[in-house]
Amino acid sequence: MKNKPERAVPSHKKLIYTEVAERGTVSKADLLTSSKLTSSTLTRLLDDMVAEELIQETGRGPSNGGRRPILYQIRADYGYIFGLDISRISSTLGLFDMQMNPKSLVRWRMDEAMTPERTVEYVARLMQDILRDHQIGPNQILGMGIGAVGPLDRTNGMILSPLYFPARGWTQVPICRMFEQAAGIRSTLENGANMALVGEQWSMRHENVQHALYIHAGVSLRSAMMSYGRIVHGTVDMEGSIGQMIIQTDGPRLHPSGNYGALEALASVQALEKQARARAKMGDDALLQQYRITPEQLNFDILVQALSSDNPSVREMxxxxxxxxxxxxxxxxNIFLPEQVILGGALINSNPMYYQTATEIARQNTYNYPAYEPRFSKGQLKEDAVVTGAALIVRNSMEL
Structure with a gap:
């Protein structure tokens, strides 16, 4: 039987830095309580970290009868981090300082021209432009985190075989190596749903949420789970497996390798487009006449427009x-029993009705409701959650 690999134990400096980063502004007394270090050891660490420009003094807190305590926060300009979201509909590049303040966010459409090579070339050029605009040198960049559509080989930094990319070539893509060669920046790969959950947890860190579920409903369905503040990884990296949950045993399937009656075949952008095109071919052609299109041209954007116009057929779908x-x-x-459920993606944001209906049905079918009821939200970061989470994993892995 193989021994489990030992997890590296964070240094005291790393633990203190993480604590200061998460709390924003903190006093030595608060750090003494949480770290269990002696006063002299903590004082030495704080002095060293100030000298190294990792943290800074930021004034004094209120007095509790004695001297007003010195307050600390991490230095925003210690370094900078890129976060990248690679998705099927659109992708985003963000530059963040150490306090996770976004310095720049650029979003673009992923069309038939955005092959892996073209995407890397485009992003590398964007990175140069952003650094020049902010007068930041390449030596100030700590790395880039990439949140991408799976399945992935995170260890080797590869995007394996995702479905539904408009462009060709998104199979067996060594994305981290490609970016390191094109931009000279160390890159780390994680799946996008996990990064969205990491980003959203960061945005609500003061609420101390420990158990959270994130679901992205778009071209496909992707999910992530956090337990005791840590992302739950499976044996293989298959963020889209939620889409294969069987809801209707005699139902349709979306693609030849999918399950019949799977959730993705009943509730996804692809499923809606497929259903709308089938209806149009069977005589429900009002949208074809309105937009002067063929059934094959009937896409999600048109369906959302029709929904906003209260088209009864589209609204029913x-x-x-x-x-x-x-x-x-x-x-x-019912399986994970989370405190918080965060929903995102094109379907969730298509119309308020979708979110309201989905969450109400979920409540009605949650075991032991209303004694147990998770909190539902669309998150705080929304479409910027992935890039924020991707930047955070770089900061969290920084060696001190």
Whole structure:
């Protein structure tokens, strides 16, 4: 039997830095309570970290009867980090300082021209432009975190075989190596759903949420789970496996390798487009006439426009999709029992009705409701959650 690899024990300096970063502004007395270090050891560490410009004194707190305590926070300009979200509909590049303040955020459409090579070339050029605009030298960049559509080989920095990219070539892509060669910046790969959850947890860190579920409903369905503040990784990296949850045993399947009656075949962008095109071919052609298109040109953007115009047929399709999504969401909630459920993606944001219907169905089918009821939200960072989480994993892995 193989021994489990030992997890590296963080240094006292790393623990103190993390504590200061997460709390924003903190006094030595607070750090003494949480770290269990002696006063002399903590004082020496803080002095060393100030000298190294990792942290800085930022004034004094209120007095509790004695001298007002010195307050500390991490230095925003100690270094900078890029975060990159690679997704099917759109991708985003962000530059962050050490306090996770976004210095720049650039988003673009992922169309048929955005092959892996073209994407790397485009992003590398964007990085140069952003650094020049902010007068930041390459030596000030600590690294780049990449949150991407799976499945992935995180250890070797590879995107393996994701479905539904508009461009060709997104199979067996050594994305980290490609960026390191093109931009000279060390890169770390994680799946996008995990990074979205990391980013959202950071945004609500003062609420001390320990158990959270994140689901992205878009071209596919992707999920992430956090337990005791840590991302739960499976044996293999398959963030999209939630889409294969069987909701209707005799139902349709979305693609030849998918399950019949799977959630993705009933509640996803692809499923809605497929259903709308089938209806159009069977005579429900009002949208074809309105937009002067063929059934094959009937896409999600047009469906969202029709939904906002209260087209009854389209509204019924979105409502039914939301009901199925709510049932699948209830299944996950009943398994993981999270405190917080965060929903994102094109479907969730398509119309308020979708989110309201899905969460209400999930509540109704949650075991022991209303005695147990998780909090639902669309998150605080929303479409910037992935890039924020991707930058955070670089900062969190920084050696001190």
């Amino acid at each position: 979105f409502h039914q999709s939301a009901v199925y999504f709510g049932v699948g969401l209830a299944n996950l909630i």
